[in-house]
Amino acid sequence: MARSLSFAWFSWKNLWRRKLRTLLTVCGIGMAVGAFVALVGFSRSFEHEWLRMYESSGTDIAVVQKTFLNTSVDEAAGARLMSLSSVAAATPMILNMMDLTPEINALVYGWRADSYEFDGLTLTSGRRFRDGQPEVMLGELLAGNLHKQAGDTLDIQGSRLTIAGVYHGGSALEAGAVIMPLDELQQIASLQGKVTAFHVRLRPVPPGDAPDAYLKNAQAQIEAALPGLRAVPAAQRASNNQIVLLAHAAAWGTSSIALLIGILGIANTMAMSVLERTRExxxxxxxxxxxxxxxLLIQSEAAALGLVGGVFGIAVGWGSLHLLAWLPRTSSITPPAFSPSLLLQAMGVAVVAGLAAGAIPAWRGAHLLPVEALRHD
Amino acid sequence: MTSPLLEARELRKGYDDGRIAALRGVSLSIEAGDFVAISGPSGSGKSTLLQLLGGLDTPSEGQVFYRGQALGSAIDLDDYRSTEVGFIFQAFYLLPTLRAIENVQVPMLALRRESSTRAQRAEELLCELGLKERLNHYPHELSAGERQRVAIARALANQPTLLLADEPTGNLDSENSARIMEILIGIQRSRGMTMIIVTHENDIAASAPRHIRIRDGRIESGRCAS
Structure with missing residues (x-):
């Protein structure tokens, strides 16, 4: 049977003639794509879990100061919120991140014992904490990592607290978190009278009203009643708060540097390859x-390096995400998220990186004069 | 009056900003079906002339016409090389990563022929040249004579009208040289192709009905056998 030569096979043979160089280049771009998958996946998972947390508790709007990391919303604003016609419930909360042990840190929420946000949680053991008592509740993931159960104690910032109960949460941010009485957390964090935000449940949309218009009206009503504060819809809050934005920026920034190094690796490989194959x-x-x-031949080789590197990188990223989910220090923050869109993005990034890296060598190779290229040693 | 197949008018080619003149005004005309040998001492400009006739390079002055149309303007040089010309080089210039049958298909990739047609045509050509047992061998697994036969098959892949050979026996021993010349002459006669061979070997030049001698970038003499 006659062996047919296809363009793709020709391209592959050119790459495979320098096996070690090709493999090292694939490893380079693979590590870059792996960093992209792991970091961006981690930050997206964080955003996703944030949204799930709002959805499971039924929060429609978060009322915050413009700078989220500065937890200085006056707790007294709650009474004004409750007086508004569109507000069914408004609950103050504090969000902080604390080191619980040298290896494990976790999100710590301060809630009131009567907060509607408990609706999204299910107690698996013990009971709900009481306001004004040195008590906490642990998400089941965190309780497992700390090897604690209801009735045990937990030290936070030098205060010994009793674990009143363990719960199953709707979001990984809650499953890996500590929830404690708002007043106790205010005392520990020296935030007396201040909260991070108010979470607001709106009254049901009146018949005939459009939900979006109703939400906008409610936002406007809240912001008019509480000058200086912002009323942000939950979905927007999940994707657009400073912590998530910071996580996204860090993920993209770090993976961009890794990708740039990967691109330089492919560019070097393709430049060497074109130089060596001048006569060919x-x-x-x-x-x-x-x-x-x-x-097209040279670019297809560069794209193939990107593609194979991308597949390898996805495997690396998948492994890294699962490692993060397994490590106690990070497992309490977010579970591994591996969405199809992230995979497509990773492959797209890898192939575009390959094409970008191959562009100059390809142009150089294609513009060689045949007679001069044939004379090349 | 019909145009010759190939015509060179006052070709000049200089290198190094014109300090080196490889060709100093060469004009010639080649008819379809001609078998022409071009000979001359080293550095006389014979390979440069072949490169200009084959569209591998462009002249500094003058023009080459194929069927009355100017190369490089009326005729695209890439199209000309892929469809009208088959090249055979002294150093074979086979691609080392490809098997013999794959090497023969390389020019066909430029024309988007169907893959089964490409493979079949390559196999037929190699079998015709006595390489049936060498189809799947890489160039480094072949003798010099076999490599040149693969190169001849590759030159014929796109059924060109013009076969240009630059010292095709230059890297071969006398036995293989004779075999290759026998093959080339057989191809030229059986297919009625136009063939131009550049050589510095007198007996090869003598085997061509028309022999052009070049010296110092000019045609010294040209004869037609009766």
């Missing part, structure tokens, strides 16, 4: 290959 490119041109076809 001359042969192709002598045999009538047009410039664009030579460029």
């Amino acid at each position: 490119i001359g042969i192709l041109r002598a045999l009538g290959w047009k410039r664009w076809r030579v460029m």
Whole structure:
């Protein structure tokens, strides 16, 4: 049977002639894509869990100061909120992150014992804490990592607290968190009279009203009643708060640097390859290959490096995400998230990186004069 | 009056900003079906002339016409090389990563022929040249004579009208040289192709009905056998 030569096979043979160099380049771009998958996946998972937390508790709007990290909303604003016609419930909360042990840190929420946010949680053991008592509740993931159960004690910032109960949460941010009385957390964190935000449940949308318009009206009503504060819809809050934005920025920033290094690796490989194959490119041109076809050959090799590197990188990223989910220090923050869109993005990034890296070598190779390329040693 | 297949008018080619003149005004005309040998001492400009006739390079002055149309303007050089010209080089210039049958298919990739047609045509050509047992061998697994036969098959892949050979026996021993010349002459006669061979070997030049001698970038003499 006659062996047919396809363009793709030709391209693959060119790559495989330098196996070690090709493998090292694939490893380089693979590590870069792996960093992208792990970091961006981690930050997206964080955003996703944040949204799930709001959804499971039924929060429609978060009322915050413009700078989220500065937890200085006056707790007294709650009474004004409750007086508004569109507000069914408004509960103050504090969010903080604390080191519980040298290895484990976790989100710590301060809630009131009567907060509607308990609606999204299910007690698996013990009971709900009481306001004004040195008590906490642990998410089951965190309780497992700390090897604690209801009735045990937990030290936070030098205060010994009793674990009143363990709960199953609707979101990983809650499953890996500590919830304690708002007044106790205010005392520990020296935030007396201040809260991070108010979570608001709106009254049901009146018949005939559009939900979006109703939400906007409620926002406007809250912001008019509480000058200086912002009323942010829950979905927007999940994707657009400073912590999530910071996580996204860090993820993109770090993976961009890794990708740049990966691109340089491919560019170096392709430049070397074109230099070594100058005469062969001359042969192709002598045999009538047009410039664009030579460029296509070189670019297809660069894209193949990106593609294979991308597949390898996804495997690396998948492994890294699961490692993060397994490590006690990070498992309490977020579970591994591996969405199809992230996979497509990772493959797209890898192939585009390959094409970008191969562009200059491909242009150089294609524009060699056949007769000069044939003379090349 | 019909145009010759290939015509060179006052070709000049200089290198190093014109300090080196490889060709100093060469004009010639080649008819379809001609078998022409071009000979001359080293550095005389014979390979440069072949490169200009084959569209591998462009002249500094003058023009090459194929069927009355100017190369490089009326005819795209890439198209010309892929469809009208088959090249055979002294150093074979086979691609080392490809098997013999794959090397023969490389020019066909430029023309988007169907893959089964490409493979079949390559196999037929290699079998015709006595390489049936060498289809799947890489160039480094072949003898010099076999490599040149693969290169001849590759030159014929796109059924060109013009076969240009630059010292095709230059890297071969006498036995293989004779075999290759026998093959080339057989191809030229059986297919009625136009063939131009550049050589510095007198007996090869003598085997061509038309022999052009070049010296110092000019045609010294040209004869037609009766």
